[in-house]
Amino acid sequence: MTEAHELKMPSPQAPLQIGMVLYPGLTTLDLIGPQNVLAVHAETHLLWKTRALVTSDTGVSIQPTATFSDCPDDLDILFVPGGIGTTEAMADREILQFLRDRGPRSRYVTSVCTGSLILAAAGLMQGYKATTHWAMRHILEAFGVECVHARVVVDRNRISGGGVTAGIDFGLTLLALLRGEDVAKLTQLMLEYDPAPPFRAGTPEAAGPELTQRLVSFLEPHEQAMRKVAAEMSSRAS
Numbered sequence: 001m002t003e004a005h006e007l008k009m010p011s012p013q014a015p016l017q018i019g020m021v022l023y024p025g026l027t028t029l030d031l032i033g034p035q036n037v038l039a040v041h042a043e044t045h046l047l048w049k050t051r052a053l054v055t056s057d058t059g060v061s062i063q064p065t066a067t068f069s070d071c072p073d074d075l076d077i078l079f080v081p082g083g084i085g086t087t088e089a090m091a092d093r094e095i096l097q098f099l100r101d102r103g104p105r106s107r108y109v110t111s112v113c114t115g116s117l118i119l120a121a122a123g124l125m126q127g128y129k130a131t132t133h134w135a136m137r138h139i140l141e142a143f144g145v146e147c148v149h150a151r152v153v154v155d156r157n158r159i160s161g162g163g164v165t166a167g168i169d170f171g172l173t174l175l176a177l178l179r180g181e182d183v184a185k186l187t188q189l190m191l192e193y194d195p196a197p198p199f200r201a202g203t204p205e206a207a208g209p210e211l212t213q214r215l216v217s218f219l220e221p222h223e224q225a226m227r228k229v230a231a232e233m234s235s236r237a238s
Contacts, residue, residue: 007039007040008040008041009040009041009183009186009187011041011179011183013179015041015042015043016038016041016042016043016076016077016178017042017043017045017072017074017075017076017077018035018038018039018042018043018044018045018075018076018077018079019045019047019066019071019072019075019077019078019079019102019106020034020035020044020045020046020047020079020080020081021047021048021078021079021080021081021095021098021099021115021118022046022047022048022054022062022064023048023054023083023085023088023089023092023095024054024055024085024088025055025056025057025083025084025085025086025088025089026054026056026057026062026081026082026083026085027056027057027058027081027082027083027084027113027164028056028057028058028060028062029164029165029167030081030082030083030112030113030115030164030167031062031081031112031167032167033112033164033165033167033168033170033171034079034112034161034167034168034170034171034174035171036168036171036191037168037171037172037174037175037187037191038077038171038174038175040187040190041175041178041179041183041187042076042077044065045065045066045071045072045075046062046063046064046065046066047064047065047066047067047068047071047098048064048067048068049067049068049094050064050067051063051064051065051066051067052064056083057083057084057085068094068098071098071102073102073105074105074106075102075105075106075107076106076107076108076178077106077107077108077110077174077178078099078102078103078106078108078109078110079110079111079112079115080099080110080111080112080115080116080118080119081111081112081113081115081167082111082112082113082114082115082116082117082118082132082133082163082164083113083114084222086114086115086117086118086226087222087225087226087229089118090117090118090121090226090229090230090233091121091229091232091233095118095122096118096121096122099118099119099122099124100122100123100124103119103122103124106157107157108157108158108159108174108177108178109124109157109158109159110158110159110160110161110170110174111130111132111159111160111161112160112161112162112164112166112167112170113132113133113161113162113163113164113166113167114132114133114136114226115132115160116130116131116132116140116145116160117132117136117139117140117143117226117230119160120140120143120144120145120230121143121229121230121233124158125140125143125145125158125160126143126144126145128145128146128155128156128158129145129146129147129148129153129155129158130145130146130147130148130153130155130158130160131147131148131149131150131151131152131153131160131161131162132147132160132162132163133162133163133164134149134162134163134203134204135163135215135216135219135223136223136226137149138227139223139226139227139230142227142230142231142234143230143233143234144234150162151166151169151170152166152169152170152173154173154177159173159174159177165195165202168191168193172184172187172188172193175187
């Protein structure tokens with residue numbers, strides 16, 4: 001996207017510096033929901049090991065704008081999305097090393113969906129409350145993280161969002177902390193974010209046991225793989 005086509009809100013403050021970590025198999029909406037909320041107030045760095053295209057878990061190609069090595073040292077926001085590729089990312093030494101390097105220097109360390117598992121694998125969520133996709137909460141707990149059943153969890157400078165669509169709520173919550181509630185409300189209006197889903201099936205409680213079990217069965221291979229990696233890493237850490 002050229003600079004002439006970028007949408008930026010005027011502000012007397014310097015643009016926020018946001019580093020958003022990419023990896024193969026990420027969920028596009030985990031990334032794009034928060035990015036749409038925050039990018040009009042920020043300089044967004046889409047980060048990967050190289051500048052080669054990164055493919056999401058639904059086949060969308062995303063162009064990195066910076067690499068781990070040339071990312072700014074000090075970020076306002078370090079962000080990790082979730083996705084089916086979380087399993088590999090949790091065990092990826094380059095990703096974990098980058099997070100361990102930038103995390104302590106970032107103003108906020110954040111995630112949406114299973115991105116919190118990757119942060120936990122890097123040792124950045126222990127001692128904090130956090131959330132993740134409802135089907136993977138037990139894996140976050142296996143890392144020794146206090147998992148909260150909430151759409152967005154704020155614990156000091158750790159902010160995490162629940163599954164996928166919670167990314168917009170996450171983004172607005174974070175924006176309110178950084179730029180104030182008025183700016184967050186203005187951004188919400190610009191996005192026309194007023195969710196009214198056609199069905200009440202967005203949580204296990206609303207969907208009911210039969211529908212929930214069908215999805216649990218569908219996700220089981222991915223859950224088992226993530227659980228195995230989490231157990232191995234927790235064992236090595238202890």
